[in-house]
Every structure is written in C-alpha cells, then in structure tokens.
Amino acid sequence: MNIRYWNRELETIDRSSLEKYQLENLKETVSWALKTPFYKKRLGEAGISSSDDIKKLSDIKKIPFTTKDDLRSAYPYGLLALPKEEVVRLHASSGTTGTPTVIYHSQRDLDRWTELVSRSVTMIGCGKGDVFQNMMTYGLFTGGIGLHYGAEKAGLLVIPVSSGNTKRQFKFMKDFQTTFVHATPSYMLHLYSKIEEEGFKLSDFNLKKSMGGAEPHSEDMRKKIESLFNIDMYNNYGLSEMNGPCVATECVYKDDMHIWEDSFYLEMINPDTLEESGEGESGELVISTLRRQATPLLRYRTRDLSVINPQPCRCGRTHRRISRIKGRTDDMLIINGVNVFPSQIEEIIMKMPEIGTNYLIAIEKSGALDKLTVKTEVGPDIFSDDARDLNALRHRIKDNIKAAISISPNVELHEPGVLPVHEGKAKRVIDDRKND
Ligand code: DLL
Numbered sequence: 001m002n003i004r005y006w007n008r009e010l011e012t013i014d015r016s017s018l019e020k021y022q023l024e025n026l027k028e029t030v031s032w033a034l035k036t037p038f039y040k041k042r043l044g045e046a047g048i049s050s051s052d053d054i055k056k057l058s059d060i061k062k063i064p065f066t067t068k069d070d071l072r073s074a075y076p077y078g079l080l081a082l083p084k085e086e087v088v089r090l091h092a093s094s095g096t097t098g099t100p101t102v103i104y105h106s107q108r109d110l111d112r113w114t115e116l117v118s119r120s121v122t123m124i125g126c127g128k129g130d131v132f133q134n135m136m137t138y139g140l141f142t143g144g145i146g147l148h149y150g151a152e153k154a155g156l157l158v159i160p161v162s163s164g165n166t167k168r169q170f171k172f173m174k175d176f177q178t179t180f181v182h183a184t185p186s187y188m189l190h191l192y193s194k195i196e197e198e199g200f201k202l203s204d205f206n207l208k209k210s211m212g213g214a215e216p217h218s219e220d221m222r223k224k225i226e227s228l229f230n231i232d233m234y235n236n237y238g239l240s241e242m243n244g245p246c247v248a249t250e251c252v253y254k255d256d257m258h259i260w261e262d263s264f265y266l267e268m269i270n271p272d273t274l275e276e277s278g279e280g281e282s283g284e285l286v287i288s289t290l291r292r293q294a295t296p297l298l299r300y301r302t303r304d305l306s307v308i309n310p311q312p313c314r315c316g317r318t319h320r321r322i323s324r325i326k327g328r329t330d331d332m333l334i335i336n337g338v339n340v341f342p343s344q345i346e347e348i349i350m351k352m353p354e355i356g357t358n359y360l361i362a363i364e365k366s367g368a369l370d371k372l373t374v375k376t377e378v379g380p381d382i383f384s385d386d387a388r389d390l391n392a393l394r395h396r397i398k399d400n401i402k403a404a405i406s407i408s409p410n411v412e413l414h415e416p417g418v419l420p421v422h423e424g425k426a427k428r429v430i431d432d433r434k435n436d
Contacts, residue, residue, distance in 0.1 A: 010262050011119065011317045018318060019057060022265055025290035026060060027051040032081040033296040038074040042066075043298075060265065065274070065286065065299045071101040071241065080104050082294045091142050091240055103240060104294040110149070112291050113243045116260050117150020120249040121180075123258070123315075124209060124234045128155035131176050135183035136214070137163045137424050142244025143214050147182050150246065156180065163423040166191060170200045177206040182245075185217040185225060185233075186426035189357035192228045193377075193416055202229070211236045213245060215425045216325050216343050220350035228357075235324060241300055242287055248322050256309045256321035263291045266320065267299065268308050271329045282307050284329055285322065303328045333431065335363060335370045340405050342429050345374060348400045354378055354393055358419045364432040372409040374401060377416050 013021070031051040033039035043049070046064055053059070071079065080087070082104070089110060092102040105113070126132070132151050136143030144162055151158050159172055163183070169191060172178060183191070188210060195202060207229055212222070213236035226233050237257050238245040247264055248257035259266055268283040269276055277283030285302045289295075305328065309321040327341035334340075342361055349355050356377035364371050374397065382390065394411045402408045420427070 011123075011319065013262075013318055015318055018261060021262060022290060023054075023057050025262075026057065026265060026288070027054050029288065029290055029292075029296045029298065030054050030063075032293050033298055035081040036074075036079050036296070038070065038078040039296070039298065042070075057265075060267075060288065060299065063298050065301050066297055067301050068101060068241075068303075072099040075099050076102060079295050079297075081296055082106055087294050091244065092140050093240065094140060101241070102295075103243070105243075105292070106294045109243075109292045109294050112263065113146070113246075114149040114153050116243070116263055117147055117246045118154040119150075119260070120236065120246040121147075121151055121154045121156065121211070123249060123251050123317075124211065124232075125252055126151075126154065126156055126180050126209065130156045130180050131159065131178045132156040132180045132182070133159045133161055133169070133172055133176070133178040135161060135163055135169060135181055135187060136245075141424070142238070142240045143182070143184075143424075146238070146244035146246070147211075163187065166194045167198045170195065170198050170204075173207065174200060174204040179206055180209045180211070181207065182211045182236075184214050184422065184425055185212045185221055186215060186358075186422040186428075187424070188212060188225045188229070188233075189221075190421055190423070192225075193357045207231050209234065211249070213237055216327055216331070216346075218343055218347040218350055219324060220347055224350050224357075237304075237322070237325060239302060239304070241297055241302070242289060243292070247287070251313065251315040251317060253314050255313070256323050258313065258317050258319045258321050261319045264288065265290055266308065266322070268306075269301075271301075271303075271305075279310060280307060282326065303330055305329060331429075333361075333363065333429070335372050335407055338405065338407055340407065344405055345401060345409075346428070348404050349374070349376055349397065352397065352400070354382055355397075356416050358416075358421075359428065360419050360430065361428055362430045362432070370433060372407055373412060374409045375412040375414060375419060377414050377419055380416060382413075383415055 046062055086106050087104045088107050089105045090102050092100040134147055138144030209231055210233045212233055222233050234250045235257055236245055236249045238247040248259035250257050265288040267286040269286055271284040285304050285306055287300050288298045305326045307323040327343050332339055332341055349359055356379055359376040362373040397411045
C-alpha cells in the first residue's frame with residue numbers, strides 16, 4: 001500500500017484496509033526489532049526469527065510483553081535497530097532515579113511523529129493563523145519539542161516559550177494574542193490563579209483552545225479549566241516510549257481520544273491475569289510501535305488504565321478511541337485495605353465550585369492504620385467568611401469523598417498559594433507510609 005506523507009485518507013480509512021496496513025507495518029517492525037540485541041534474544045526465545053513468523057495480526061500474541069524494566073536493562077544501546085550514524089535524536093527519562101530509559105529516532109521517525117502531531121492539532125481545528133504558545137518543558141521531556149515540529153508543519157506560529165515564568169507567559173499571551181496553548185492541566189490551573197497577581201486580566205488575552213496532557217486529570221478538571229479561561233480544552237495522551245505526545249488525542253467532539261492506529265497497535269489486558277480485556281472493559285493499554293525504525297517496541301505495557309471505545313465517531317475518523325486515563329496500575333493506593341485511585345478524589349473536589357486550583361493527597365501511618373488527608377486551596381473570599389462556613393465546607397468535602405471511596409479523610413483548607421506549585425507534571429500524592 002502506498003501511503004504518502006500525512007495522507008488525510010489514512011484518518012478515515014476503512015477498518016479492513018487499516019488492518020492490512022497494520023499487518024504490513026507490524027511485520028516490518030518485527031524485522032527491525034530483530035536487529036536489536038534485546039529483541040533478537042527475546043523474540044528468539046519465543047520462536048520468532050523472522051517477520052515471516054507473523055502471518056496475521058493476532059500472531060502478535062506470540063510476542064512476549066516489553067516492560068519499562070526491559071528498557072532499563074537494554075540501556076544504553078540494546079534497543080537500537082539502526083547504525084548509530086543514522087540516528088538523529090534521542091529522548092531519555094531524566095535518570096535522576098535509577099537507570100534512564102532511552103528512545104532513539106531516525107529522521108524518518110521524527111517526520112512520522114511530526115505527522116501525527118500535525119494531524120492532532122489539525123483535528124482540533126488549529127492551523128494557519130493560530131498563535132501557539134507551547135508551555136510544556138523543552139528538553140529530554142517530550143512534551144515541548146514533541147509538539148513543536150508538528151505544530152509548525154500544520155502552519156501555526158509557534159512560540160517555544162517552554163514551562164514556567166508565569167509573568168512572561170502572560171506577557172506573550174497578551175502581546176502576541178496567543179490563541180492556542182499546550183500545558184499540563186495543573187499548570188493551566190496555576191496560571192489562572194496568578195493572572196491578577198501578575199497584573200493582567202482575562203480580557204487581555206485571546207485564548208481559544210488548549211491541549212492538555214502528560215498527567216491524569218478528570219473530566220471535571222477539564223470543565224473547570226474550560227470555564228475559568230472560557231476556552232475549549234482537548235485531552236492528549238502520550239508517553240515517551242511511544243515518541244511522546246499525540247499518541248491519542250480528542251477530536252472536536254471531546255468524546256474519548258483517537259489513538260493513531262496506523263502508527264500504534266493497541267491491545268488491552270487485565271494487568272493481574274495478563275489476559276486480553278473484553279470490549280468495553282477497563283484494562284491496561286499495551287501498545288506496539290508500527291512505524292518507528294530506530295527503537296521498535298513490541299507489546300509495551302504502559303501501566304495506564306483506560307477503556308477502548310470501538311464505536312464509530314461523529315468526526316468520521318476510523319481510528320478507535322480510548323477513554324480518559326483513569327490512573328496507572330502503579331498509582332493505585334491501598335488505604336486501610338481499600339483500593340483508591342487519586343483520580344477518584346480529584347473528581348469529587350473539582351466538582352465543588354468553592355475549591356480553588358490546587359490540591360494534594362497525603363497518606364501517613366497513624367498507629368496501625370493509614371491516615372488520609374486531602375489538602376485543598378480555597379478562594380480567598382471563603383477565608384474571610386464565618387468560621388462556621390469553613391467548617392461546613394470541610395465537612396461537605398469529607399462527606400463527598402467518603403461517599404465515593406468509603407474512607408473518611410481529614411480535610412485541610414488552605415489559602416491560595418500555600419500548596420506546592422507545578423510547572424510540569426503535578427505531584428499530587430505524598431505517601432509517607434513508605435518512610436515509616
Ligand atoms: O508525558 C508525554 C506527553 C507530553 C503526553 C505532553 C502528553 C502531553 P512521559 O513523561 O513518558 O511522556 O509520561 C507518560 O504520563 O504513561 C501516563 O501515565 C501519563 N500521561 C500522559 N498523557 C496523559 C493524559 C509524556 N492525557 C505518562 N492523561 C503516561 C493521563 C497521561 N495521563
């Protein structure tokens with residue numbers, strides 16, 4: 001099949017042609033993988049010595065899963081499928097804790113990633129005439145540079161401002177009349193809380209849209225950001241192992257995220273049994289690269305929990321959708337024996353209009369038991385209210401959380417600016433039990 005650079009037809013291709021295309025690319029990926037020391041051994045052990053061992057898509061199940069630990073064990077060159085001189089960039093995890101993971105890209109790999117990003121920003125209605133302020137960190141992290149080239153290719157005017165320095169963000173938003181931003185949801189909330197303090201007003205800006213990802217966030221957090229800024233916000237999922245941003249993005253209908261299935265082969269498993277999850281069931285996303293040559297990854301266990309939505313989308317794209325990420329298998333907290341995802345707590349507090357733009361979940365040991373404390377910032381006006389009102393709010397938060405997760409938390413209300421600020425990914429959970 002002859003697929004041109006950013007072939008629009010590929011977005012609405014019928015499923016059976018898409019599957020044929022996936023099979024061709026899976027076979028090619030297996031032959032690239034066999035060039036790496038890691039997969040030569042791993043696939044060899046599974047009886048796969050050539051791409052001819054993959055005859056149909058379901059043959060992918062013969063391939064063992066790949067994990068983050070595998071990536072670490074292959075550091076630095078064990079997963080490189082091309083001669084070093086054909087590789088033009090690498091992205092790596094920060095390496096501050098333990099061995100980093102590294103993903104290499106050839107120029108062709110970067111062009112293909114650029115294509116996916118172009119498709120994603122175009123899908124949400126951005127293009128020529130848009131002024132795009134990219135507030136994600138540039139560097140080893142893929143959020144900044146990852147969006148950059150694709151947005152340029154789609155014709156946007158890109159301001160590569162990176163994260164942090166809120167005053168400068170506001171100045172540029174005002175002076176260049178930025179229409180579109182890319183930022184973590186927590187940074188958007190932080191920005192909002194600083195507008196007045198930095199001497200600006202919402203009416204100084206011309207913001208219309210934002211793309212948000214890199215961290216879990218609830219539908220209620222999206223709604224809050226949309227109503228605070230009066231914009232449309234689109235969820236964008238990705239991970240550095242699969243390039244970075246724009247693995248899956250919402251279209252204008254904001255009803256789950258289209259995963260670009262020409263580039264990523266999607267499976268869903270039960271993380272406990274490793275069996276395939278049924279349609280509509282929640283499970284862990286397992287993704288294989290289909291078009292990346294320098295670092296092919298097969299059946300990568302993302303640890304991210306979601307649900308596949310196979311229903312046709314009103315936008316006409318045939319690439320299936322995945323639901324908002326509920327959390328990671330390694331995020332789940334067990335508090336006094338009860339399984340809790342931080343997202344369940346976030347959902348409750350973001351629904352309450354009195355609560356401000358920042359929160360934190362703290363867990364510690366209290367004797368034999370675990371103690372959960374939810375700390376939230378509330379608007380300054382609430383603090384000037386009667387202490388009885390504050391107490392009533394505290395109780396309401398406590399009751400709502402208890403009703404959702406069956407655990408009664410302590411609730412602390414703080415004035416704005418007290419809790420730690422997040423310029424990149426937010427760290428919302430402090431679990432001190434491990435230090436006891
Ligand atoms: O966070 C890539 C990215 C950058 C995605 C910018 C979107 C926007 P990593 O640092 O490798 O890569 O972290 C990947 O972040 O496995 C998820 O657990 C989480 N994550 C990413 N996007 C979302 C999202 C980038 N939209 C890890 N919703 C993933 C929830 C997300 N979690």
